[in-house]
Amino acid sequence: MKFVLVSSCLLGKPVRYNGTHKLAENDVLARWLNEGRVISVCPELAGGMPVPRPPAEIIGGGGMQVFSGLARVVDAQGNDVSRAFVAGSVQTLEQAKLKGIRVAVLKEDSPSCGSGSIYDGTFTGKRIQEQGVTAALLESEGIRVFSETQFAQAEAYLRSLDAEATE
Secondary structure, rough: OOOOEEEEHHHOOOOOOOOOOOOOOOOHHHHHHHHEEEEEEOOOOOOOOOOOOOOEEOOOOOHHHOOOOOEEEEEEOOOOHHHHHHHHHHHHHHHHHHHHEEEEEOOEEEEOOOOOOOEEOOOOOOOOOOHHHHHHHHHOOOOOEOOOHHHHHHHHHHHHHHHHHHO
16 A cells, blocks of 8 residues: 655644644545555654744745755744755655655645745745745655645546556
């Protein structure tokens, strides 16, 4: 059986910067939970960030640019929190590798987990088409990352992996 990484906030855990969650009520997710496939992750907590914490955004690009030093993760108070975000992403990747995970469903728009969009670093609510730090690292290592609006696509991909495994 293949496991799936899922953002802890999507599972109803109050781990977001403001101490809330973003519970995803979805039939696919409910089935995965019943099947015991879900591995809960919060890269920001894994990197040592507290709850609550100031909101953070990436300035200067996306997740891969943070790894190369071309962009930074900065909180609303102006503190560079890139190290914590990188550390959390590395821990998340290690966890995924230990379990042989090839699929993740992560919280869109997050500076860690955004797979298609993140906020632009101005703290004005403007989004850009980039990936967060963890999503970028996972994708670079061959793990497909989907957002909470893409459970059906994640399920189809997971089924294709299950089919490959039985061939």
